[in-house]
Amino acid sequence: MATRSTIMDTNSFRPGMAEALPAPLRELAERRERVLGPSYRLFYREPVHLVRGEAAHLFDADGNQYLDVYNNVASVGHCHPRVVAAMTAQASTLNTHTRYLHEAIVRYSEDLLSTLPDAIDKVMFMCTGSEANDLAVRVAQAYTGGTGVIVTSEAYHGNSMLTSGISPALGTAQPLGRDVRTVPAPDAARLRAALDAAGAGATDLGTPDLGTWFADQVAAQIADLERHGTRFAAFVADSIFSSDGVFPDPVGFLAPAIEVVHRAGGVFVSDEVQPGFARTGQTFWGFERHGVVPDLVTMGKPMGNGIPVSAMAARSEVLAAFGDSIPYFNTFGGNPVSIAAAQAVLDVIRDEDLQLHSDRVGSLMLAGLRGMTADHPLVGEVRGAGLYIGVDIVTEPESRNPDQATALEIIEKLRERRVLTSVCGAGGNVLKLRPPLAFTDADLATFFTAFDEVLATLRT
Secondary structure (H helix, E strand, O other): OOOOOHHHHOOEEOHHHHHHOOHHHHHHHHHHHHHOOOOOOEEOOOOOOEEEEEEOEEEEOOOOEEEEOOOOOOOOOEOOHHHHHHHHHHHOOOOOOOOOOOHHHHHHHHHHHHOOOOOEEEEEEEOOHHHHHHHHHHHHHHHHOOOEEEEEOOOOOOOOHHHHOOOHHHOOOOOOOOOEEEEOOOOHHHHHHHHHHOOOOOOOOOOOHHHHHHHHHHHHHHHHHHHOOOOEEEEEEOOOOOOOOOOOOOOOOOHHHHHHHHHOOOEEEEEOOOOOOOOOOOOOOHHHHHOOOOOEEEEOHHHHOOOOOEEEEEEHHHHHHHHOOOOOOOOOOOOHHHHHHHHHHHHHHHHOOHHHHHHHHHHHHHHHHHHHHOOOOOEEEEEEOOOOEEEEEEOOOOOOOEOHHHHHHHHHHHHHOOEEOEEEOOOOOEEEEOOOOOOOHHHHHHHHHHHHHHHHHHHO
């Protein structure tokens, strides 16, 4: 039997749970099941029927207010007035595609590229992160002449035919591509525990040792590809390793692996759908925290605050082999309405100092959670950067064995207190705290109150 998908199935409602729902929710869930494909999933044992959003708050059909501690799609806040106004104005004027000249897409491209390293000087637009990663792999393969791709063991990079094959988080029912290899997540605490259990003794896995270990994992998989007659093309990684369980530190540990990639003639694709656009606080892009310059950068979800727009930015020399020989056209990629939304998001991030805000509020969240959980036997570690934090729930702290059941119980108890979040990681046991960047000090206080109450129920 195929294993369940960690990102889709762990915190999900199943039709068999419908009998316990209030009548209106049950009826809507049953109608949904009748008409939507069976691959869809809802969150929670009791799904939430949302009808409105504002900043970091959501409202259900009964008027109840929820605190959103999960949604990076509405990056600058649900229904941000400036984003809504920009979209509305453009939609009332023109919406077409990129085969006509339009000032807005050129202006936005210049603006977006100004946030990236100088070496990354071209950009192409799509609608989803899946499309961006799909194109990035194709570009990498054209540039290198190889087909081999390396990803982390619980990565998620999309749902197209190509990107689902480099997304182990989808579960074993979705096979990986024949030329795909995986490396373990850069989990220093569990690596240390494994070494101790094996009698290797205590090991300091700070910089550069974790970086060296991770680089060795990448090098081993490059060698395995070559041993099987496959030329290496790309290492694709989300620089906060979000689906793997949130592993942002130590700062700089990713750099040795990228050196290995480049020495082998491959390219580094930095998937910035999760850590990009000021999410990590310390830097605008997640890869910047590690002092590396990617060859290709992909972005999506937060880019348009929920409007379908994505992009792949590239070094000219890497893009040339693909771009000079293969025409690319995406009907809705880079359309004026989506670009208006994306431009408004960039403007809001700057004008509202959301990178600084993410760093400040995220630091408060990280410190508060570490203080709250310091002596809790079910919390193995709290880790994160900016407003992206993972709380690792374990059976006991020595072994670090994942405790998915307790993690899900926490999620459901938070949902009862109208705080919404979810889980990630190979064990489905890491609480994924990823609120909109509009998350305020008052929102943080509300979250802390709810989380502390839930922790208290677990101590008994």
